[in-house]
Amino acid sequence: MQGxxxxxxxxxSGASIGCVYAIVxxxxxxxxxxxxxxxxxxxxxxxxxxxxxxxxxxxxGMPFLVGVGLAMLCMGLVGAALDRVVLRPMVGQPVFAIxxxxxxxxxxxxxxxxxxxxxxxxxxxxAAPYAGGVSALGGVTVGNEHLAIIIAAIVLIAAxxxxxxxxxxxxxxxxxxxxxxxxxxxxxxxxxxLSMIWxxxxxxxxxxxxxxxxxxxxxxxxxxxxLKAFPAAxxxxxxxxxxxxxxxxxxxxxxxxxxxxxxxxxxxxAAYVLLLVVLALRPQGLFGQTAAKxx
Amino acid sequence: MAEPLLALRNxxxxxxxxxxxxxxxxxxxxxxxxxLLGSNGAGKSTVLKSISGFVEPQKGTIRFAGQDLPGHEPxxxxxxxxxxxxxxxxxxxxxxxRENLLMGAFTRRDRDAVRADLERMYGLFPILRERLDQPALxxxxxEQQVLAIARALMASPKLLLLDEPSLGLSPRLVGEIxxxxxxxxxxxxxxxxxxxxxxxxxxxxxxxxxxxxxxxIVMEGSARDLADxxxxxxxxxxxxxxxxxxxxxxxxxxxxx
Ligand SMILES: Nc1ncnc2c1ncn2[C@@H]1O[C@H](COP(=O)(O)OP(=O)(O)O)[C@@H](O)[C@H]1O
Ligand SMILES: [Mg+2]
Numbered sequence: 229m230q231g232x233x234x235x236x237x238x239x240x241s242g243a244s245i246g247c248v249y250a251i252v253x254x255x256x257x258x259x260x261x262x263x264x265x266x267x268x269x270x271x272x273x274x275x276x277x278x279x280x281x282x283x284x285x286x287x288x289g290m291p292f293l294v295g296v297g298l299a300m301l302c303m304g305l306v307g308a309a310l311d312r313v314v315l316r317p318m319v320g321q322p323v324f325a326i327x328x329x330x331x332x333x334x335x336x337x338x339x340x341x342x343x344x345x346x347x348x349x350x351x352x353x354x355a356a357p358y359a360g361g362v363s364a365l366g367g368v369t370v371g372n373e374h375l376a377i378i379i380a381a382i383v384l385i386a387a388x389x390x391x392x393x394x395x396x397x398x399x400x401x402x403x404x405x406x407x408x409x410x411x412x413x414x415x416x417x418x419x420x421x422l423s424m425i426w427x428x429x430x431x432x433x434x435x436x437x438x439x440x441x442x443x444x445x446x447x448x449x450x451x452x453x454x455l456k457a458f459p460a461a462x463x464x465x466x467x468x469x470x471x472x473x474x475x476x477x478x479x480x481x482x483x484x485x486x487x488x489x490x491x492x493x494x495x496x497x498a499a500y501v502l503l504l505v506v507l508a509l510r511p512q513g514l515f516g517q518t519a520a521k522x523x
Numbered sequence: 524m525a526e527p528l529l530a531l532r533n534x535x536x537x538x539x540x541x542x543x544x545x546x547x548x549x550x551x552x553x554x555x556x557x558x559l560l561g562s563n564g565a566g567k568s569t570v571l572k573s574i575s576g577f578v579e580p581q582k583g584t585i586r587f588a589g590q591d592l593p594g595h596e597p598x599x600x601x602x603x604x605x606x607x608x609x610x611x612x613x614x615x616x617x618x619x620x621r622e623n624l625l626m627g628a629f630t631r632r633d634r635d636a637v638r639a640d641l642e643r644m645y646g647l648f649p650i651l652r653e654r655l656d657q658p659a660l661x662x663x664x665x666e667q668q669v670l671a672i673a674r675a676l677m678a679s680p681k682l683l684l685l686d687e688p689s690l691g692l693s694p695r696l697v698g699e700i701x702x703x704x705x706x707x708x709x710x711x712x713x714x715x716x717x718x719x720x721x722x723x724x725x726x727x728x729x730x731x732x733x734x735x736x737x738x739x740i741v742m743e744g745s746a747r748d749l750a751d752x753x754x755x756x757x758x759x760x761x762x763x764x765x766x767x768x769x770x771x772x773x774x775x776x777x778x779x780x
Contacts, residue, residue: 396629403615403626410613412577415601415630415678 236368238484244374244443246480247381251436252457253464253472254388255429261405261467262425265315265326269334270433271454276337277303277434278446279344282352285438292357296438300431307430308423315426316419334451341448349448354441373442380439384432385473401425456483459503465513474514478502526589528553528682528714529574534583536573543569544738547583551682554712556704558729558746560722566738567718568610571684574716575607576600588681602630604681610690612671614659621655623670627677637677644673647703665696672700676707682714683707689721697724704728726750 252270259267277299285295310333318326341347358372365375392398404411404421411418437450444450460479464471479499487495506514529551536544544566551557561567572578574585576597585592587605595603615623624644628637645652648669654662659670668688675683685704689697701724707713708728719725726732726746734742734755742749749755 396625399618399622399626400629403618403622406615406617407613409609409611410615411626412597413575413601413607413609413613414626414674415598416626417596417598419596 233368234488235485236366237370238488239481240365240368240370240378241374242481242484243477244377244480245484246460246477247377248436248440248453248476249457249460249480250473250476251381251384251432252454253461253476254385254469255433256457256461257464257467257469257472258425258429260461261469262401262422263315264323265330267429268327268331268454268458269310269337270429271451271457272334272337273303273307273430273451274433274437274440274453275446275448275451276306276341276437277430278354278437278441278450279341279347279352280434281438282354282441282446283346285354286352287346292355295354296435299434299438303434304427304431307426307428310430311423311426316422338448338451347448352441352446354438354446356439356442359442371443373439377436377439377443380435384435388428388432397424456499459499463503463506463513465516468513468515471513471515525553526586527551528588529716530584530586531570531574532584534570534573534580534585536569536578536580538569538578542738544573544735546739547573547735549733549740549743551714551716552731553681553714554708555731556708556715556717556729558722558725558732559716559718559735560720560725560732561735562720565735567735568686569738570735571607571609571686571716571718575605575684577607598630601678601680604679605684606675606678606680606682607684608671608675608686608688610686612664612667614662614667614670614674616660617658619656619658620651620662620670623659623674624651624677627674628679630678636679640677640679644676647676647706648673665692668692668696668700669703672703676713680713682716684716684718686718687720688717689719689724697721701728722755726755 252274255270255273256267259265259270280302281295281299284290284298285292290298314329314333315326318329342349356373356376358376361372362369363372363375392402400411400416401421401424403414404416404418408418411421440450440453456479457476460475461472462475463478464473464475479502482502483495483498486498510516527550531547531549534544534547535542547570549557549559559567559570569578573580574587574592576592576595576599580593588603590603592600615626618626621641624641625637628640631637650666650669651673654666659667662670672685672688688700688704692700704715704717705728708715717725717729726749729746732743732746732749733740734749742752742754744752
C-alpha cells in the first residue's frame with residue numbers, strides 16, 4: 229500500500245515538473261513554428277519571470293495572483309521587445325546565426341540578473357498562499373505546490389487552445405506559422421504577429437517560473453530547465469504543440485520515477501536516454517508531422 | 524477622364540544585380556479587366572510583385588487609388604484594397620477551407636458583410652462548400668487555385684491581381700476559372716489585372732492588354748485589336764496562317780545567312 233502511494237506521489241510530482249517542461253517546450257515550439265528560430269533563451273525568460281514574481285510578491289508584498297499576472301505582463305513585453313529590437317533586424321540572416329543570438333540573449337539575461345541589486349546569485353523563494361499544504365487525491369497525498377502547477381498548466385493549455393482555434397488573431401498566428409508569404413498576401417501584419425508570439429512564449433514561461441519557485445526556489449541558474457524542455461519538444465516531434473505537452477509530461481514523470489527507483493545519477497540523464505530510445509524507433513518524434521512544411 | 528485605379532510609370536525592378544523589368548508603364552481603369560501577356564520568364568510576376576510590395580522597384584512610380592504604393596509593406600497594401608493571388612497559390616495548408624477564407628477577410632472589421640461574402644463565395648465556387656472543413660492541403664491543384672482566388676476576394680478588394688490562374692489546370696477547369704473572372708468583374712465591378720500565358724482566353728475576357736518580353740512592354744492595345752495582330756496570333760495564340768508563315772520562314776533564313 230505504501231509502495232502504491234509512493235508511486236502515485238512520484239507520478240504526480242513528476243507530472244507537475246513535466247508541466248513546467250511542457251510549457252517551456254510549448255514556447256520553443258510556438259516560436260519555431262512561426263519563424264524557424266529555436267529560442268535557446270526560453271529557460272532564461274522563465275528565470276527572469278520568476279525573479280520578477282519574487283520581486284512583486286516577496287519584496288513589494290503584492291497579492292500572489294496580482295504578482296503572477298504582473299510578472300506575465302512584464303515578460304510579455306520583454307518577449308515582444310526582444311523580437312522587435314534583436315530578432316527583427318536579423319530577418320534574412322541564416323537561421324543558425326539567429327539561433328546563436330538567442331543563446332547570447334540567455335547570457336545577457338543571466339548577467340542582468342546577477343548585477344541587479346537584490347537579485348544576484350542568491351536563492352529566494354516565493355511565499356505562495358497554498359505552499360506547504362498537501363491535498364489527498366484518490367488516496368495519494370500530493371504537495372499543493374505541485375498541484376498548483378498541474379492546474380495552472382491545464383488552464384493555460386485550454387486557454388491557448390481556444391485562442392488559437394477560435395479567435396481571428398489566434399488563427400492569424402497559425403496561418404503565419406504555416407506560410408509567412410500567404411499571411412502577407414491576405415494582409416496579416418506578419419512582423420507584429422511574430423512579436424506577439426514571442427510575447428506569449430515569454431509570458432507563459434514566466435507563469436511556470438513563478439509557480440516553480442515554491443518547489444525549486446528562484447535562482448539565476450533555474451533557466452537550465454530549458455535543457456530538459458528542449459528534449460521534451462524534440463521527443464514530441466519538434467513543431468507539434470500537443471507533442472511538446474506530452475513530451476514534457478513524459479520526461480517529467482520518467483525523471484521522477486528514475487530518481488526514486490534507480491541509483492543516484494540516473495535522474496538527470498533519464499530525459500536524454502528516453503529521447504535516444506524514442507528517436508531510434510520514431511525519428512520524427514511522437515507527434516511529428518511527416519508532411520513537409522511549406523516555407 | 525478620371526485617374527485610372529492603377530498606374531505604373533517607368534517601373535524598373537532588380538533581383539540583386541539582375542534586371543527583371545524595365546520601363547514598365549501601364550494603366551488599369553476602374554471596373555475593367557486588363558491582361559498582361561508574355562512567355563515564361565518575361566517578367567509578368569515581377570510586375571505584380573512590384574505592385575503588391577513583395578519586391579521593391581528601384582525606379583518609377585506606382586499609384587493606386589490616389590496613393591503611392593512603393594514603401595508600403597505588403598500587408599498594408601492589402602488593407603488599401605489591393606489583393607494579389609500569386610502564381611504559387613499559397614493556401615494555408617493546415618487550415619480548413621473555411622478558415623482560409625476567414626483569413627482572407629483579416630483586414631476587414633465589418634463582420635456581417637464578411638459572413639455575407641462567405642456565402643457569396645460558396646455560390647461562386649460550389650466546390651468550396653463541399654470541402655468547408657477539410658484542410659486546404661487535401662484539395663487538388665485546381666481546387667487550391669479556386670480557394671486562393673476566393674480568399675483574395677474575401678478582402679473585398681478594389682483591384683485583384685491574378686498571376687496565371689489557369690496554370691496547370693484541366694481544360695474544363697480553365698473554362699470555369701475564366702467564367703468566374705468575368706462574373707467577379709461583372710457582378711461586383713472588381714477591377715482585375717490578369718497575368719496569363721494562355722493569351723487566347725485572356726484576350727476573350729480582357730478589354731485591354733499589354734505584351735511583355737524580356738522585361739519590357741513591347742505591345743499594347745485593346746484586346747480585340749491585339750487578338751487580330753499577326754504576331755500575337757502566331758506567337759501567343761499558336762494560330763499560324765500557312766501562306767504567310769512559309770514566306771516568313773524563308774525570309775528569316777535569308778536574314779540569318
Ligand atoms: N527571386 C528571384 N531571384 C532572381 N531572379 C528572379 C527571381 N524571380 C524571377 N527572377 C528572374 O526575373 C525574370 C522575370 O521573372 P518572372 O517575373 O517570374 O517572369 P514570368 O512571371 O513572366 O514568368 C526571369 O528572368 C527570372 O529568372
Ligand atoms: Mg510568373
